[in-house]
């Protein structure tokens with residue numbers, strides 16, 4: 001099967017890769033995804049509705065942080081050149097997640113802990129993006145065709161590509 005290789009020609013392509021990165025990495029972590037879309041709204045180019053399922057709030061916060069990093073990492077890994085825009089909301093949410101984790105930590109060097117936490121989340125997101133890059137491309141193509149995918153449609157695409165995660 002030949003598929004058109006995505007390039008960063010259009011912002012729509014990049015948005016599709018970005019949102020697919022969030023969604024596929026979420027599923028790889030066992031995070032549930034209700035839907036994803038590349039239909040622009042007032043302050044977003046697209047979005048993924050996800051709910052972390054970890055055993056406690058710390059596990060759920062770490063999962064959410066990795067998912068928040070995955071959009072940008074997907075664009076970086078899969079596109080030769082990324083615009084790096086439409087990313088503000090992710091960064092705000094990520095900062096809020098990291099703030100909560102730091103507030104709960106007994107560690108005294110909060111600044112060092114913050115940068116280590118961010119680096120760990122980004123690197124975990126990047127590794128998962130690399131492992132699932134073919135699936136992210138497949139989901140992005142489906143998003144470009146349909147504009148929107150339900151959680152069930154996402155899981156069906158993942159299962160077709162990977163035989164289930």
Ligand SMILES: [Zn+2]
Pocket residue numbers: 018019022071072086087090
């Ligand atoms: Zn995003």
